[in-house]
Amino acid sequence: MKYFARVEVKLKPGHSDPEGETTGSLLRELGYKIEEVCVSKVYTILLEAQTHSEARNKTEEMCKRLLANPTKDNYAIFIEEAQ
Amino acid sequence: MKREEIRVCLLRVGGTNCDSETQRAFQELGVQTENVHLNEMVKRKNLMEYQGLVFPGGFSYGDYVRAGAIWAKRLIAKLGNELKTFVEANRPILGICNGFQVLVESGLLPGFEGMSAYPEATLATNVPQGYNCRWVHIKNENKGRCIYTSKIPRGEVLRIPVAHSEGRFLFPKQKEQELLDNLYEKDLVVFRYCDNKGEYAEGLFPSNPNGSFHDIAGICNPEGTIFGLMPHPERAIFWWQQPDWTRQKNWPRYGDGKIIFESLIRYLVKKG
Numbered sequence: 001m002k003y004f005a006r007v008e009v010k011l012k013p014g015h016s017d018p019e020g021e022t023t024g025s026l027l028r029e030l031g032y033k034i035e036e037v038c039v040s041k042v043y044t045i046l047l048e049a050q051t052h053s054e055a056r057n058k059t060e061e062m063c064k065r066l067l068a069n070p071t072k073d074n075y076a077i078f079i080e081e082a083q
Numbered sequence: 084m085k086r087e088e089i090r091v092c093l094l095r096v097g098g099t100n101c102d103s104e105t106q107r108a109f110q111e112l113g114v115q116t117e118n119v120h121l122n123e124m125v126k127r128k129n130l131m132e133y134q135g136l137v138f139p140g141g142f143s144y145g146d147y148v149r150a151g152a153i154w155a156k157r158l159i160a161k162l163g164n165e166l167k168t169f170v171e172a173n174r175p176i177l178g179i180c181n182g183f184q185v186l187v188e189s190g191l192l193p194g195f196e197g198m199s200a201y202p203e204a205t206l207a208t209n210v211p212q213g214y215n216c217r218w219v220h221i222k223n224e225n226k227g228r229c230i231y232t233s234k235i236p237r238g239e240v241l242r243i244p245v246a247h248s249e250g251r252f253l254f255p256k257q258k259e260q261e262l263l264d265n266l267y268e269k270d271l272v273v274f275r276y277c278d279n280k281g282e283y284a285e286g287l288f289p290s291n292p293n294g295s296f297h298d299i300a301g302i303c304n305p306e307g308t309i310f311g312l313m314p315h316p317e318r319a320i321f322w323w324q325q326p327d328w329t330r331q332k333n334w335p336r337y338g339d340g341k342i343i344f345e346s347l348i349r350y351l352v353k354k355g
Contacts, residue, residue, distance in 0.1 A: 012255075012256065014256045015207070015253070015256065016210055016294070017208075018208050018209065018210045018211065018212030019208060019212060021212070022212050064201060065156065066148060066152060066153075066156050067148060069149055069152070069188070069201075069202050069205045070201055070202065070255070071202055071203070071204055071205040071253060071254065071255050072205050072207055072253060072255075
């Protein structure tokens with residue numbers, strides 16, 4: 001089976017997000033009433049796995065080994081079957 | 084070992100820079116260097132033929148994922164065993180700028196309990212945000228553990244340039260103080276950002292150019308043989324690299340970066 005794993009890597013709460021702050025300040029200058037902008041990174045990975053849970057486990061391992069640094073990053077994984 | 088017998092490997096990949104400047108610095112001090120691409124090293128597997136290893140600055144693999152992350156993981160995947168042998172033999176490894184990011188991402192620094200499986204710290208996006216290229220002052224905080232500062236008196240201030248976008252040294256928020264205490268207990272803090280009089284930057288820009296926690300500019304491992312720093316000592320070797328050399332009448336021949344390389348060479352000569 002083929003699966004799409006969508007991984008969102010974002011900063012843990014309490015870590016400053018200079019990219020988000022800079023973007024937010026410009027959006028305010030453009031007239032938008034916003035409270036906060038948080039920047040995250042999204043990876044969409046097409047992978048082969050026997051089951052949904054195997055696809056999740058493999059993706060979890062990828063996050064730990066490369067995609068996220070546990071010092072500052074949280075990550076969320078969304079798995080769906082590829083059509 | 085005689086100085087001229089020492090061989091240092093400058094490892095490079097796509098996107099590294101300042102490898103030539105680093106090579107020039109070693110050459111000036113009479114040490115042999117070789118600039119080797121990672122792929123070439125993977126073929127040769129002869130890392131142990133070198134007495135020292137340097138990860139230069141730059142933007143390896145485009146700094147994709149996180150600065151230094153791809154190089155770090157590829158290094159472990161392709162050269163993990165050789166690297167482990169090199170580290171266990173207490174052979175020195177220097178990481179400058181992107182090289183520091185590689186050492187942190189690979190788990191070699193701080194390496195409280197040896198090389199860690201996952202990074203124990205990070206070099207995050209600068210605060211204030213953006214690429215920062217400027218001369219900064221750093222103070223030697225090390226009590227003698229780090230072999231790269233053995234010739235620098237404790238408390239001495241050096242002037243060396245930084246050039247990076249991701250240099251904000253951080254620990255996990257909930258363990259910040261505990262890990263900082265651990266750094267001091269093991270004498271792993273090497274350089275902190277300060278002003279030209281040696282007063283700590285206290286997180287304030289521009290003395291602290293990136294918002295680093297505790298003004299940390301460089302740390303070493305518990306053996307003192309692996310050292311990473313964000314400033315570029317190889318860009319502060321000669322008098323003509325200084326930003327104000329035209330305004331000085333009697334400029335010393337060398338800049339402040341030289342003593343870091345000299346300290347490393349002293350260790351290698353003694354180690355044999």
